[in-house]
Amino acid sequence: MKLDLAPRLSHRGRKRATALVAATALIGLAACSSGSSGDDDTSENDAASMSSFAADTTFKATEPVTFSMLWTDWPETPITDTWEVFDEIEERTNVSLDLTNIPFSDAVEKRSLLISSGDAPDIIPLIYTGDEQQFAASGAVLPLSDYEEHMPNFRKYVQEWDLGDMVDNLRQADGKYYMTPGLQEVSVPTFTLLIRKDIFDEVGAPVPETWDDLREGLEKIKAKYPDSTPLADGFEGASMLNYAAHAFGTVAGWGFGNGTFYDEDSGEFIYAGASDGYKDMVEYFHGLVEDGLLDTESFTAANDGSGTVTEKFAAGQVFAASGANGTVNDFSTALDATVGKGNYEVVQIAPPGGEAGQVVEPRNFWNGFMLTSEAKNHPNFIAMLQFLDWLYYSPEARDLLRWGVEGETYTKADGKYTLKPEFSLDAFNINPDAETDILKDLGYSNDVLAGSTESRALKESYNAPQYVEYIDSVLSTRTPRDPFPPAPLDEAELEQASLLATPLKDTVDTNTLRFILGERPLSEWDAYVGELESQNLQGYLDLINGAHQRYAEDNG
Known part of the structure; x- marks a missing residue:
């Protein structure tokens, strides 16, 4: 019986009800060229497919087809009957999408329930690397590496953007990958440090290149503004620790992952939360708290960073904080009301470096998709693969999904995209006074696909000049950390690893905060490591390192 989690909507005809929005950081031709058409014979499932589909060409099914897709609804951008993005896709490709809608608030849980029950639609978008592991191990989703020959755009841009080695890290214990990710020609950390550069200039502090530079700048600001706690996070510490950890040679916060860190010297995975680099990071942030330089509420309050920290930034209580490109706009809008336009400068800077060097996170993929195991039985399965290759990886579709229809909503000349004056993209403060928002009103520039x-x-093309400068600064002054080698677990190992990893991470999270805030003295670090060891830390590491060694032996 179908789980009645949400309505299913068909999308046919111009301007019908559709859905396309999500939350808004990756595969080599050589590495992937071993893919074939798979173990399953799909020769009878090629109805409506194109016999000569190639990269950079428009996919158009030879007859009308409908594919089912899971869709996450965001409360800020509800579906309206004026959305035209799916109609435009159908007009170009002959593909109608039948959506199963789930709310953003519990999308991950509902997605898991649908897939596990066998009631999920064929196409599962918004999949980030790692999301697929549990479903791959259970056989609930298809090994897309078996079908890559039907995805010429994917192959082309993996090769052109030098992403081949990264795809190898997607391969599971059987040597196959089960999701195809969003490909990024350039990759920079989404979250980093935002500073009031005018205040740093005022106190004679340069833009910080290292975390020690930042401390010196914060000390000068504190001397000038003694009532301030000049540094804040706003994401319970998880954002700042994520981008700071790389400079200390570890992983933390949002980037903690399974808790392991590959040690090049030993050729083995170690546990990050028990490492010297992690301890150094904790000591650094504890020192900021001791000297009144870090807003402790921003490490404990459960908010999304857009409330309290923004208010403190506007009030002159915080002068450096975690954020993304959109946070610059949030801070600027708040400062307009308190300081006034033109009287401040908010700058998004490259994550500071440290003892491990001027290092940032590895190049990243963005969200891609999985196909449920039942999709291969669809009579139009090959057409589905070709359509998704066009939708996710062709320049034509990428322009469409971001900007709409060339000549109608935007123009493009010499590589420059310009939104026509009667249209806005409020999410990026483009033409804010125009009557029609291409996202809210038309469904373009959504984050599920765009x-x-x-x-x-x-x-x-859609980011402010300051973000372009941020991209330049990261690419020219920082080095992405090399990705860790693969250590894929089989289904039984995944279950065992989950049972071990969860209490270990809980111990790390709790004590990281206690150490930083001074609720537990750093003299008890060794005792804390002993607590991790008592939770079978070594057994967990043996599991990960065993998987790593097995994969290396099996794949050379």
Whole structure:
């Protein structure tokens, strides 16, 4: 029986009810060329497919087809009957999408329930690397590496953007990958440090290149503004620790992952939360708290960073904080009301470096998609693969999904995209006074699909100049950390690893905050490591390292 989690909507005809929005950081031709048409014979499932589909050409099914897709609804951008994005897709491709809608608030849980019950639609978008592991191990989703020959755009841009080695890290214990990710020509950390550069200039502090530089700048600001706690996070510490950890040679916060860190010297995975680099990071942030330089509420309050920290930034209580490109706009809008336009300068800077060097996170993929195991039985399965290859990876579709219809909603000349004056994109403060928002009113520039794969030119086309400068600064002054080697677990190992990893991470999270805030003295670090060891830390590491060694032996 079908789980009645949400309505299913068909999308046919111009301007019908559709859905396309989501939350808004990746595969080599050589590495992937071993893919074939798979173990399953799909020769009878090629109805409506194109016999000569190639990269950079428009996919158009030879007859009308309908594919089912899971869709996440965002409360800020509800579906309206004026959305035309799906109608435009159908007009170009002959594909109608039948959506199963789930709310953003519990999308991950509902997605898991649908897939596990066998009631999920064929196409599962908004999949980030790692999301697929549990479903791959259970056989609930298809090994897309078996079908890559039907995805010429994917192959082309993996090769052109030098992403091949990264795809190898997507491969599971059987040597196959089960999701195809969003490809990014350039990749920079989404979250980093935002500073009031005018205040740093005022106190004679340069833009910080290292975390020690930042401390010196914060000390000068504190001396000038003694009532301030000049540094804040706003994401319970998880954002700042994520981008700071790389400079200390570890992983933390949002980037903690499974808790392991590959040690090049030993050739083995170690546990990040028990490492010297992690301890150094904790000591650094504890020192900021001791000296009144870090807003402790921003490390404990459960908010999304857009409330309390923004208010403190506007009030002159905080002068440096975690944020993304959109946060610059949030801070600027708040400062307009308190300081006044033109009287401040908010700058998004490259994550500071440290003892591990001027290092940032590895190049990242963005969200891609999975196909449920039942999709291969669809009579139009090959057409489905070709359509998704066009939708996710072709420049034509990428422009469409971001900007709409060329000549109608935007123009493009010499590589420059210009939104026509009668249209706005309020999410990026473009033409804010125009009557029609291409996202809210037309469904373009949504985050379920629009941000998935981007060339550098497309990424820069809708972002403010300061973000383009941020991209330049990261690419020219920082080095992405090498990705860790693969250590894929089989189904039984995944279950065992989950049972071990969860209490270990809980111990790390709790004590990281206690150490930083001074609720537990750093003299008890060794005791804390002993607590991790008592939770079978070594057994967990043996599991990960065993998987790593097995994969290396099996794949050379």
